[in-house]
Amino acid sequence: MTEMTYREAICLGLTEALDEDPRVYLMGEDIGPYGGAFAVTQGFWEKYGSRRIKDSPLSESAFVGAGIGSAMAGLRPIVEIMTINFSLLAIDQIVNHAAKVRYMSGNQFSVPMIVRTVTGAGASVAATHSQSFEGWYASVPGLHVVVPSTPEDALGLFRTCREMADPVMFVEHILLYGYKGEVSDSIKIPLGKADIKKEGKDVTIISYSKMVHNALEAAGKLAEEGIDVEVIDLRTLRPLDVETIVNSVKKTHRAIVVEETTKFGGFAGEVVSIVQQEAFDYLDSPVYRVAGEDVPIPYSMPLEKLAIPDTDRVVAAVKNIFKKSV
Amino acid sequence: MAGKTNTQNSKPKSKKMTSSKPDSLNEEQLLEFYGQMVLIREFEKESERQYTRGNVKGFLHVYSGEEAIAVGAINNLKKEDYVVTHYRDHGQALVKGIDPKQAMAELFGKSTGCSKGKGGSMHLIDAEKGFMGGYAIVGGHLPIAVGFALANQYKDENRVTLCFMGDGALNEGEFHECMNLSKIWNLPIIFLCENNLYGMGAPAKDHLATPDKIYKMSEAYDIPGFRVDGNNVVEVYDLMKGLTEKVRNGEGPQFVEAQTYRIQGHSIADPAKYRPDEEVEYWKKKDPIIALKSLLIDKYNVPNDTIEQIHVSAEQEIIDAADFAEQSPFPEDKELFSDVYGV
Numbered sequence: 053m054t055e056m057t058y059r060e061a062i063c064l065g066l067t068e069a070l071d072e073d074p075r076v077y078l079m080g081e082d083i084g085p086y087g088g089a090f091a092v093t094q095g096f097w098e099k100y101g102s103r104r105i106k107d108s109p110l111s112e113s114a115f116v117g118a119g120i121g122s123a124m125a126g127l128r129p130i131v132e133i134m135t136i137n138f139s140l141l142a143i144d145q146i147v148n149h150a151a152k153v154r155y156m157s158g159n160q161f162s163v164p165m166i167v168r169t170v171t172g173a174g175a176s177v178a179a180t181h182s183q184s185f186e187g188w189y190a191s192v193p194g195l196h197v198v199v200p201s202t203p204e205d206a207l208g209l210f211r212t213c214r215e216m217a218d219p220v221m222f223v224e225h226i227l228l229y230g231y232k233g234e235v236s237d238s239i240k241i242p243l244g245k246a247d248i249k250k251e252g253k254d255v256t257i258i259s260y261s262k263m264v265h266n267a268l269e270a271a272g273k274l275a276e277e278g279i280d281v282e283v284i285d286l287r288t289l290r291p292l293d294v295e296t297i298v299n300s301v302k303k304t305h306r307a308i309v310v311e312e313t314t315k316f317g318g319f320a321g322e323v324v325s326i327v328q329q330e331a332f333d334y335l336d337s338p339v340y341r342v343a344g345e346d347v348p349i350p351y352s353m354p355l356e357k358l359a360i361p362d363t364d365r366v367v368a369a370v371k372n373i374f375k376k377s378v
Numbered sequence: 379m380a381g382k383t384n385t386q387n388s389k390p391k392s393k394k395m396t397s398s399k400p401d402s403l404n405e406e407q408l409l410e411f412y413g414q415m416v417l418i419r420e421f422e423k424e425s426e427r428q429y430t431r432g433n434v435k436g437f438l439h440v441y442s443g444e445e446a447i448a449v450g451a452i453n454n455l456k457k458e459d460y461v462v463t464h465y466r467d468h469g470q471a472l473v474k475g476i477d478p479k480q481a482m483a484e485l486f487g488k489s490t491g492c493s494k495g496k497g498g499s500m501h502l503i504d505a506e507k508g509f510m511g512g513y514a515i516v517g518g519h520l521p522i523a524v525g526f527a528l529a530n531q532y533k534d535e536n537r538v539t540l541c542f543m544g545d546g547a548l549n550e551g552e553f554h555e556c557m558n559l560s561k562i563w564n565l566p567i568i569f570l571c572e573n574n575l576y577g578m579g580a581p582a583k584d585h586l587a588t589p590d591k592i593y594k595m596s597e598a599y600d601i602p603g604f605r606v607d608g609n610n611v612v613e614v615y616d617l618m619k620g621l622t623e624k625v626r627n628g629e630g631p632q633f634v635e636a637q638t639y640r641i642q643g644h645s646i647a648d649p650a651k652y653r654p655d656e657e658v659e660y661w662k663k664k665d666p667i668i669a670l671k672s673l674l675i676d677k678y679n680v681p682n683d684t685i686e687q688i689h690v691s692a693e694q695e696i697i698d699a700a701d702f703a704e705q706s707p708f709p710e711d712k713e714l715f716s717d718v719y720g721v
Contacts, residue, residue: 077532103532109562114521114555121525124510125460127532129525148515149522158493159717160505193718217720 053236059229061203062092062168065210066130070100073128073214079106079115080132080168089134090170090229112141116167120150120219123165128214133169136185136223150219151194163219166210171199172226172262172312173360179348182356184312186223186261187319190289196220196243197289201264203233205287208241216243225262244291248300252282255306255370258297258323260286263310263361270366279370289319297323298330305336308369312360315343342369398677400612402619405678411453411611412674413688415445415667418469420689420696421478422642425468425485425499428700429646434485437514438499441469443609443641446666447572448473450614451540451636454622460510460530462523463542465500466572467512470542475507478699488706495709496717510539516577517543517550520569524556527565527631538625539567546577548595549585557599560631568621568632569596572608575637578644579652596633608636609666612673639664 056064069076078093078100084107087094097105108115112133119129133139139146150163173182190197198213198220200206206224213220241247249264250271257267264285271281282300286293301307307327309320320341327339345359403411422440429438441448448469452461455474463470471481476492484491485499492504503511510526513519523541530537547553548571560567573592575582583589593605606617614636621632639661643650650658674680 106563109555109558111555111559113552114524114559117518117521117552117556118525118528118559121462121510121522121527122529122532123525124522125526125529125533127529144515144518145521148518149513153511154720155717156493156497156501157503157505157511158491158496159720160493160503161511162720 053234055232056203056235057229058200058203058206058224058231058233059090059092061207061235062210062224065207066093066096068211069128069130069214070096070104075126075128076130076214077104077106077127078130078132079108079119081108081110081134083107083132088132090226092229093132112138113145116142117145117149119165119167120145120153120163123163124153124161128164130166130168133167135181135226136169136171137181137183139167139169139185146189146195146219146221147192151192154218155194162217164217166213166220166222168222168224170226171223173344173349173356174227176351176353176356178351182349184344186221186289187311187313189221190319194218195290198222198243198287199261199289200224200287201228201261201285203231204235204239205241205247205285207235208239209243209287211240212242223261227262231265241287243288244293245287246293246296247285247287248282248296249285250281250283252280252304254280254304255308255373256282256284256297256300256304257308257310257366257370258284258286259310260289261312263312266361266363266366267310269363270370273363273367274370279374281370294326294330297327301327301331302334305334306373307335307339308342308366308373309339310342310361310366311344313344314346315341316346318343337373340369340373342366400616402616403612405674405680408670408674408678409680409684409688411449411615412667412670412685413692414449414473415611415670416688416692417478417695418445418448418472419667420692421468421472421481421699424696424700425482426642426646428485433704434499435487436498437465438485438646439466439644440642440646441466443661443665444572444574444638445469446611446614446670447570447608447636447638450611451570451618453615454618455538455540458508458535459537460508460526460539461542462510462519462526462539463512464516464519464544464547465512465514466544467500467502471502471504471509471512474504474509476502476504476509478695479702480504482696482699483703483706486703486706487708488703489709489713490702490706494713494717496713517547517552520547520550520552520556523567524560524565527560527567528563530566531563536626537566538622540570541567542570542572544577545571545573545575545582545586545592546580547571548592549577557596557601557631557633561599561601564628564630566625566628566630568618568625568634570634570636573635573637574640576640576644576653579648579650593633593635601631601633603633603635605635605637608638609664609669611666611670641665
């Protein structure tokens, strides 16, 4: 076991990829001498040189597409899009090309590319820099969508992503880079396997990325009031671990889905749909969602706090369930 | 139609093909080129027939009239070089070596198609032949082409990537992103713009700031730009021969505007009523197949029988391809779920 930050875990994953696989190269904005917008690739350019650390111009569509082409031609690109907000400038490449080349070519080509990008609000950077689009990408067949919440999950999932034959959206949370945790040296986590971050018997909170930490905090507070919460971290949105979700709800009979993005059309709706379909007879309560308000994320800190879910709101939602189901 | 017609705004500065024998190509090669061009034309005629019979569905964009570009350009490439193109992709695919049977079967949506019927007319692709695909989001394939070139450079493979595009793609941001990226990384790629004067129904002269000097659009990126008569297979071949060598020698990206014309509309659903009759007539006279035929007959004294035999042989090959496509089975239902992810 080694203690490290989320940033260090991803950095280690990247270093291993570069050291072990000559087909791997990194490409993205300011990943070179600058060291990455979130300092994940600091020192990489000096160590590996510009052949393998391709510091690219501000051309998201071009460099993501270049990643696709190079993957089709046998390389293993790891492309960094500075934030998921900017991925909109490359969404044609991701959705229309990366996700579809295998199918449309009748399996002649594949795109074994990892797109690393950064999601989330809470950094006071206003509406265009604070969005959480990972759920959108999860709606696209042909993509994998990975949303780690801890250093161990980040490294363990990254090691698996390196072996995937198809494109991965590896979505890191902007507020988690400094988060520290224990990491097993040989950790490797398959995609499509959710993690029960805390066992409990009264209610299941299903979440992913940073909101897992809010769910765990809420579980701690609720324990003081005698409510035993189970917290499931989805870890990957596509593939989705339906079995772990359903088994947990069958045990607890109550569920809340917590996510950061706006509630309307959010990924949580998909989870709610699965739960009601697969575990309807076990439910003692409707399945609720705690999600972002239906507004652009405001700059001003007090307003921003109102726009995104926090621990107190998760606690209140759980209490509300018990009020209603009594 | 306001303003000048497209016959006037675009006068390729080319000598008449029939004026002399080319130095770069012998009679045998020219006959080979002629055969390829006729094969494409026959393929397109057959695909239109099959569309009207209901065997080909969806969008069908034929390459008739533009054959000299694919033939003149791709014949300079080696088998391992890459070709990537837009959705009007039948011609490039055939010249790069895709089997007409597999191509036609793909148009029919049959399991024997190059993509097992999952791509259709706009998305022909053949890994084995280095035909890296037709892509149907305008401009969307340019970054991917840059990626092929990047991989070639990374692996030190000395391959050339030839990326076709239409004049419509010049207005996509990806064109400019890719010009810049390929230049700063000195990638082994040729961008070949087939300027057929229309982006779907929109005249290029109405939508481009500089329709008369498209070939100069690469100058802003310090990429050499060239203009060629895209209906003159010898001129296309000669220009592309030099550029292919330059790229292979590490001289970086090149840009070409090949001026040409769609004989048909944008797609089979388009009667092209927006085109003035005089313009269509002008370009019909410049049909690249007729031009090469005249050269072969006038300067090489190729007998009519030989020419006729090329046509008969191409027609037969395409009839065989259509028969193969028709007799092939549709994909099984289980194919719906295969190839979404690798195993």
